[in-house]
Amino acid sequence: MTTKRATPRIEVVGVQKVFRSRDGREVVQALRDINLEIFDGEFICILGPSGCGKSTLLNAIAGFSRPTAGRLVANGRVVTAPGPDRAMVFQEYALFPWMTVWDNVAFGLQLACKPKAEIRAKVDALLAKLALTDFRDRFPKDLSGGMKQRVAIARCLALDSPTLLMDEPFGALDALTRRSLQDELLRIWQDFRRTIVFVTHGIDESIYIADRIIVMTYRPGTIKQIVPITLPRPRDPSSPEFNAIERELTRLVMEEQLRHQKDEARATAGH
Amino acid sequence: MNSVTANPSAQTPATTDATAVAASNAQQPPAVATARVSLPWQNAPAKLAQSLAVPLLMLLLWQFISDPRVKEWPLLKHHPALIARLPSAQILPPPTQVLRKWIEYSEPTQPYSAEQGSYVRWLFSGELWDDAFASLQRVVVGFIIGAGLALPLGLFMGASDTVYRFFNPLLQVLRPIPPIAYIPLSILWFGLGNKPAWFLISLGAFFPVLVNTISGVRNVDGIFLRAARNLGARGFTLFWRVILPAATPYILTGARVGIGVAFICVIVAEMVATNNGLGWRITEAREFFWSDKIIAGMISIGLLGLGLDTLMDRLNSYLLRWHRGADAGANN
Ligand SMILES: Nc1ncnc2c1ncn2[C@@H]1O[C@H](COP(=O)(O)OP(=O)(O)OP(=O)(O)O)[C@@H](O)[C@H]1O
Ligand SMILES: [Mg+2]
Numbered sequence: 001m002t003t004k005r006a007t008p009r010i011e012v013v014g015v016q017k018v019f020r021s022r023d024g025r026e027v028v029q030a031l032r033d034i035n036l037e038i039f040d041g042e043f044i045c046i047l048g049p050s051g052c053g054k055s056t057l058l059n060a061i062a063g064f065s066r067p068t069a070g071r072l073v074a075n076g077r078v079v080t081a082p083g084p085d086r087a088m089v090f091q092e093y094a095l096f097p098w099m100t101v102w103d104n105v106a107f108g109l110q111l112a113c114k115p116k117a118e119i120r121a122k123v124d125a126l127l128a129k130l131a132l133t134d135f136r137d138r139f140p141k142d143l144s145g146g147m148k149q150r151v152a153i154a155r156c157l158a159l160d161s162p163t164l165l166m167d168e169p170f171g172a173l174d175a176l177t178r179r180s181l182q183d184e185l186l187r188i189w190q191d192f193r194r195t196i197v198f199v200t201h202g203i204d205e206s207i208y209i210a211d212r213i214i215v216m217t218y219r220p221g222t223i224k225q226i227v228p229i230t231l232p233r234p235r236d237p238s239s240p241e242f243n244a245i246e247r248e249l250t251r252l253v254m255e256e257q258l259r260h261q262k263d264e265a266r267a268t269a270g271h
Numbered sequence: 272m273n274s275v276t277a278n279p280s281a282q283t284p285a286t287t288d289a290t291a292v293a294a295s296n297a298q299q300p301p302a303v304a305t306a307r308v309s310l311p312w313q314n315a316p317a318k319l320a321q322s323l324a325v326p327l328l329m330l331l332l333w334q335f336i337s338d339p340r341v342k343e344w345p346l347l348k349h350h351p352a353l354i355a356r357l358p359s360a361q362i363l364p365p366p367t368q369v370l371r372k373w374i375e376y377s378e379p380t381q382p383y384s385a386e387q388g389s390y391v392r393w394l395f396s397g398e399l400w401d402d403a404f405a406s407l408q409r410v411v412v413g414f415i416i417g418a419g420l421a422l423p424l425g426l427f428m429g430a431s432d433t434v435y436r437f438f439n440p441l442l443q444v445l446r447p448i449p450p451i452a453y454i455p456l457s458i459l460w461f462g463l464g465n466k467p468a469w470f471l472i473s474l475g476a477f478f479p480v481l482v483n484t485i486s487g488v489r490n491v492d493g494i495f496l497r498a499a500r501n502l503g504a505r506g507f508t509l510f511w512r513v514i515l516p517a518a519t520p521y522i523l524t525g526a527r528v529g530i531g532v533a534f535i536c537v538i539v540a541e542m543v544a545t546n547n548g549l550g551w552r553i554t555e556a557r558e559f560f561w562s563d564k565i566i567a568g569m570i571s572i573g574l575l576g577l578g579l580d581t582l583m584d585r586l587n588s589y590l591l592r593w594h595r596g597a598d599a600g601a602n603n
């Protein structure tokens with residue numbers, strides 16, 4: 001992992017993001033002073049309580065919303081627009097409801113003008129891998145939340161992009177499916193040397209999969225601490241080392257959670 | 272089905288067996304919860320009776336007040352004041368007479384002879400079919416022109432703020448003018464016949480389709496655009512595969528309203544500018560005081576309108592089979 005650390009794949013320099021309501025009165029500072037270097041082939045988890053700005057950071061890297069200040073570089077270029085070199089799994093799935101499962105997964109490949117036979121082979125293989133073959137001709141409205149999430153993951157993986165941005169991709173899955181997909185994702189990551197930025201609020205999930213965990217603070221969203229995980233893979237969630245890290249991370253996240261609750265209590269009292 | 276008849280705990284009365292067998296012959300999907308939920312085909316006759324009750328009652332009442340034979344009834348015969356208040360058959364013909372007229376109106380005028388062409392053609396050679404076809408043709412042509420112009424313009428106006436700013440003021444000025452108000456101008460411009468009718472009908476269809484298309488494009492959920500651009504969609508592909516399908520629910524609503532307005536317009540246009548079609552026929556019938564034919568014509572208009580609406584409905588649920596709101600029966 002430490003061999004090629006010369007040029008980071010993703011560079012986040014002094015990024016700020018401020019949301020302003022229409023009339024400009026309410027201001028939410030979602031991100032402040034984010035500095036981060038993500039290296040080729042790294043598996044990064046962003047961890048933090050709900051509302052701390054995880055999606056905002058991922059959206060900025062994906063190129064959906066320009067940061068208020070700061071600079072973002074991905075795959076050697078300054079981020080100005082979204083593109084298939086940073087395939088994203090959205091927290092809201094964002095499947096196209098008018099396309100069947102198969103078409104949703106194939107869409108990105110069709111846009112890249114891949115040959116038909118290649119698209120078919122690849123989509124069929126992905127659907128089989130994610131246990132969606134029986135639903136290939138269904139529309140998203142007929143799928144359960146977990147299935148939709150799997151389609152979103154398949155759609156993202158189909159692109160073969162060097163960087164994967166995943167916003168709580170396993171959030172709606174049951175524990176067993178989640179674990180098997182985590183393993184599958186780790187396999188894909190290792191086999192194809194992808195760089196993955198993975199947003200989650202599952203502490204054990206982040207320890208199970210990540211090389212480094214970015215713990216964020218709540219309002220403004222800053223980087224509280226970066227925790228490298230050096231346990232050898234496959235990791236054993238019941239091992240004492242794993243548990244020690246989990247305790248430490250829980251403490252860090254809880255601090256933010258409590259601050260958040262106190263903030264809210266103060267806000268409601270002030271009104 | 273077996274679960275219905277074989278399961279002793281299901282408290283279905285013995286009489287259900289017959290219906291259950293009949294139902295399984297009709298290849299109904301197996302019913303699971305039968306104990307408390309009543310089966311849909313069990314109360315179908317009751318539902319049918321409920322929905323027929325009011326129309327039948329109205330028909331009976333209508334027949335009663337308009338039938339000349341009723342005036343001969345012993346109970347009424349000696350109350351001339353009461354009889355005088357009932358409408359004459361000239362003003363309000365009884366439904367039986369209307370039905371007779373309607374059949375006459377739809378029947379072929381000539382007896383069948385083989386050299387005239389096929390039997391089916393002869394069967395539909397009556398006045399009614401000519402009129403209905405003429406009206407239908409006008410609605411379809413007018414609608415295609417109106418919607419065909421409104422759809423691309425609406426897509427452009429929805430997608431581009433510049434195009435929107437160029438066209439919107441003019442459209443806001445023109446939109447409140449009811450299509451009917453264009454009648455004098457349309458006759459002045461196009462004379463009589465199909466052309467002014469097409470013009471009016473396309474005007475009627477134009478605005479509903481346009482307005483809905485614009486808001487359809489403008490209301491495309493941002494998340495779809497983000498996902499599509501993330502997958503690499505740009506320009507025309509983004510438009511064709513994402514924006515257009517996302518806007519179809521709106522566009523189809525517009526089309527449905529549009530065809531309704533077009534249908535109003537065709538009748539009005541025929542009343543003033545043509546010499547065939549259902550709208551013209553009922554105006555003609557008035558000149559001869561044929562109230563039965565007027566009503567028969569009106570019923571025909573209603574049936575044609577119903578047919579068009581049903582067709583649009585089918586098209587709707589086919590094109591929107593992916594849509595959450597689309598009816599649940601269409602998902603197989
Ligand atoms: N478009 C927006 N306009 C205004 N405020 C926003 C907007 N998007 C996000 N925010 C605010 O920015 C903060 C961070 O939001 P974000 O969606 O990044 O949180 P998150 O960490 O992804 O939370 P979750 O785990 O619940 O998904 C929140 O307080 C939210 O209210
Ligand atoms: Mg989020």
